[in-house]
Amino acid sequence: MSYVKSFQVDPDRAVNLSKIDPDYTGPHENKAEALPEIEHYAQRLRELQYRLYAEHRRSLLICLQAMDAGGKDGTIRHVLGYMNPQSCRVQPFKVPTAEEAAHDFLWRTHKATPGRGEVAIFNRSHYEDVLVVRVHKLVPKEIWSARYEAINRFEHHLVGNGTQILKFFLHISKEEQLRRFRRRLEDPARQWKISEADYRERAYWDDYQAAYEDALNRCSTKNAPWYVIPANHKWFRNLAISKIVVQLLEGLDMNFPEPQVDIEALRQKYFSDG
Ligand code: AMP
Numbered sequence: 131m132s133y134v135k136s137f138q139v140d141p142d143r144a145v146n147l148s149k150i151d152p153d154y155t156g157p158h159e160n161k162a163e164a165l166p167e168i169e170h171y172a173q174r175l176r177e178l179q180y181r182l183y184a185e186h187r188r189s190l191l192i193c194l195q196a197m198d199a200g201g202k203d204g205t206i207r208h209v210l211g212y213m214n215p216q217s218c219r220v221q222p223f224k225v226p227t228a229e230e231a232a233h234d235f236l237w238r239t240h241k242a243t244p245g246r247g248e249v250a251i252f253n254r255s256h257y258e259d260v261l262v263v264r265v266h267k268l269v270p271k272e273i274w275s276a277r278y279e280a281i282n283r284f285e286h287h288l289v290g291n292g293t294q295i296l297k298f299f300l301h302i303s304k305e306e307q308l309r310r311f312r313r314r315l316e317d318p319a320r321q322w323k324i325s326e327a328d329y330r331e332r333a334y335w336d337d338y339q340a341a342y343e344d345a346l347n348r349c350s351t352k353n354a355p356w357y358v359i360p361a362n363h364k365w366f367r368n369l370a371i372s373k374i375v376v377q378l379l380e381g382l383d384m385n386f387p388e389p390q391v392d393i394e395a396l397r398q399k400y401f402s403d404g
């Protein structure tokens with residue numbers, strides 16, 4: 131089945147998050163049964179990223195957005211775990227520094243975009259400027275509401291310059307978030323991740339979902355689509371994302387550059403005795 135088709139936010143149709151089941155696992159019963167497929171796409175990811183690097187023509191930008199405990203870190207570990215760190219980068223987006231806040235909101239984003247041959251994964255992204263900023267009224271509505279269009283123009287510009295853009299919203303339920311918070315409380319190896327602010331943000335859950343729906347609806351474009359990934363099951367989330375990234379990269383029809391030397395001449399010159 132095509133996860134691209136199933137999970138892509140159609141630019142011409144309104145997405146309603148409450149209608150998308152975060153528990154969905156497609157044709158798979160459980161992780162054990164999906165493992166061969168997970169492994170297959172992970173290996174393909176490795177091969178294709180190597181081609182992207184060798185080709186040095188285009189770049190890949192992956193934006194990850196989710197509610198707290200939505201699985202951004204785990205997704206990065208999985209997807210990046212198969213890539214060559216030489217040409218991959220993770221860029222986190224935190225509360226803007228004084229210098230960042232003194233610039234337009236896309237300034238820090240543009241600096242972090244991938245160069246030719248590179249992959250950049252955004253852990254949060256420029257979309258925070260129409261999410262947390264909107265929910266907490268950090269700027270007036272006239273300002274944030276003009277940003278959707280600015281984002282579309284910016285992404286269009288990147289696409290025109292050879293950057294492939296994939297944007298994933300990891301969709302978890304409010305109950306699943308609480309389960310994950312509880313696991314953090316009970317697991318000494320995860321307690322460091324706990325912030326009380328995350329619990330306070332739960333009060334704004336509906337506002338966030340509404341802000342996400344607007345961002346998905348207004349900024350899913352043909353060349354820079356949004357995907358809503360059912361993410362209550364971590365293994366399915368990883369599988370769906372690697373499959374979508376693989377499908378995009380396969381569609382690029384990437385080739386290794388022509389050798390810059392005469393292969394036959396070198397063979398003759400240095401190995402003719404064999
Ligand atoms: P974390 O990703 O958990 O390390 O947290 C980063 C925090 O930075 C989150 O609470 C984000 O909402 C916040 N953040 C990211 N970008 C912005 C922004 N442009 N304006 C305000 N807060 C932001």
Ligand code: MG
Nearest residue numbers: 198199325328
């Ligand atoms: Mg956090």
